[in-house]
Amino acid sequence: MGAFMSRNTSYWIWYPGDFELYHAMRQNFSRVERGYGWPAFWKSEGFRNRVAFRREYELTEETSFYVYSAAVGHVLVEDRKYPFGRSILCGPGKVRVSVHAGCIETFPSIYVEGDVIYSNHTWMAEDYTNPPIMAGFNERYTEKSQNPSVWEYKEEIYLPVSAEACADGVLFGFETELTAVLEIHDSREDRQLRVYCGESREEALDRAHCYYSWTPDARTGRCQRCAVRYAFVAEEDQAYSDISPCLHGDFGTNVPGKRKSVLPEEIEVKAIHQYTDIPVRAQFTSSDGLINRIWSVAEHTFRLCSGIFFIDGIKRDKWIWGGDAYQSLFVNQYLMADADINRRTLLALRGNDPMTTHINTILDYSLYWILSIKAHYEAYGDLDFVEQVYPKMVTLMDFCEEQLEEHGFITGRAGDWVFIDWADLDKEGALCAEQMLFAECYRTMTLLGGRLGKDAFLCGSYRQKYEALKKNINAFYWNAGRGAYIDSFVSGREHVTRHANIFAILFDIADERQKVQIVQNVLHNEEIPQITTPYFKFYEMDALCKMGYLEEVLERIREYWGGMLARGAVTFWEEYDPSVQQEEQYDMYGDKFGKSLCHAWSASPIYLLARYFVGLKITDPVSGNYELCPHLEYFDSLECVLPAGDKQIWVSWDGKELKFGEKQ
Secondary structure, three states, rough: OOOOOOOOOOOOEEEHHHHHHHHHHHOOOOOOOOOOOEOOOOOOOOOOOOEEEEEEEEEEEEEEEEEEOOOEEEEEEEEEEOOOOEEEEEEOOEEEEEEEHHHHHHHHEEEEEEEEOOOOOEEEEEOOOOEEEEEOOOOOOOOOOOOOOOOOOEEEEEEEEEEEEEEEEEEEEEEEEEEEEEEEEOOOOOOOOEEEEEEOHHHHHOOOOOEEEEEOOOOOOOOOOOEEEEEEEHHHOOOOOOOOOOHOOOOOOOOOOOOOOOOHHHEEEEEEEOOOOOOOOOEEEEEOOHHHHHHHHHHHHHHHOOOOOOOOEEOOOOOHHHHHHHHHHHHHHHHHHOHHHHHHHHHHHHHHOOOOOOOOHHHHHHHHHHHHHHHHHHHOHHHHHHHHHHHHHHHHHHHHOOOOOOOOOOOOOOEEOOOOOOOOOOOOOOOOHHHHHHHHHHHHHHHHHOOOOOOOHHHHHHHHHHHHHHHHHHHEEOOOOOEEEEOOOOOOOOOOOHHHHHHHHOOOOOOHHHHHHHHHHHHHHOOOOOOHHHHHHHHHHHHHOOOOOHHHHHHHHHHHHHHHHOOOOOOOOOOOOOOOHHHHHEEEEOOOOOOOOHHHHHHHHHHHHHHHHHOOOEEEEEOOOEEEEEOOOOOEEEEEEEEEEEEEEEEOOOOEEEEEEEEE
């Protein structure tokens, strides 16, 4: 579904959601790791194979139109059938047009071209099961020569900035990390090359453990699209030419009699960077050079992870995860303000009814999906989209309520992944942090239901459930002696971590007195284990900003994200622990080079700086009203432009005088 549709323009149309589900399946099946494929391990929603598109017209005169589609089907005008691609003459008077389309390989879509009769959002789509609903479309697909099952990437050529002879090959380095198709040309024709790609120099040189290695196509010299910062090119061992050498031990040194050295002057390499062109609408420059660099690297990181959908990272998974997407919405709001990628991602994650498993199999990720709809609405006032997905919000809440224990707390079932974060949480019984999220879901259902004018009984029911759950959270999880929320009341351990206490501040589960205690007893308590993932650092920094500790947050941004830069990061990582030795910094999940070095959730400094330091907040998303409450005393100067929905807000601070306004 699109937010804007040009007048008298034809669009490719489809059953709403099918476009996103099809491309999501392709995205979630794209993971390749050390020579084998790894499709996502959760339920994959299918697109519809048969769809009818319908529209009625009251024609004042005779008119003609064409219908184009790669599907099998026909056009029905009143009682007469026509094939696709033929001129159809009809009118004047009342005319009913139906297009029946079926496709096995992809989702059925059609393009109707004519002066009066043409395809747009006024058409209805029917799947022969449910009542007709408004057809889906996307602003990117307006030409009949296009194919909606093919996502169209922009391309930019990058040449290596370094070429170094290493062992029996050449290590090529690019200025930054890319999502690229490598093209390799060898001046010699008597050998076969293999390319080992890495996010780091160390990974590219490690034949045994690098994630990607390719044999260039014999005709084009091209390799598969992947994440790459470094590319090591060497002669392929013919004994293993049919399978990945990465699966057969360490080939990091020259093997006499098997390989001969490849020289830099013999090889030409270029990277064809493929990306989705979503314009950046923000600009940020301050007197703090490190903060400027952090913003710039966060922007590059986030753009790499923003394609058809928000994905977690560009190397390892490349999957669409609900928790990653939730945080991406907040960064997107202040960087690109592109509502369409939000919609695509959220439709892809939710899938179709009935719900049988949690999103990504993770209990909290289903809850984040509910909260994501609220975040999207508060950024763009997109009531049409909320109206479209609210029924699925209701059925997802119904699914979650099947898992309540006697106190109304949500618990995981067999097969559910209760995640929250990579941390030592006491997960015996109902986990406190999950209850915080679930309570906020009840509040979200009440808010958005009210905005849509939904049944007062339904909204009232959600409000009552919110109040009851909030009361029970404080009764069972608040530990007055610790001055904090505990993870579990079932185990008896009275285990305190940062996670639930952060949510208690963000979602106003705690009252003002409790919030002060949480800061003192948890967030400022060195005995409580530190958070090491940028994923939950986002929430911790958000909570500290909300409590007014902006100077502390700015210093933590310098230390944490600046620490990654000091380690050589050109994009921000999935996880960073400064206590880990440098030679082990790329390991994760017990896997050498398992850590993603370009991860969407690590771009959060953009949100923190824009929301709290520049102080921009949208107060009425429907009308586009906003407020500006800047805290720029930590900078000698600052110049920035930030999006606020469709508006562009500029802010200028010279250390003495603040100027701001809307950019024309």
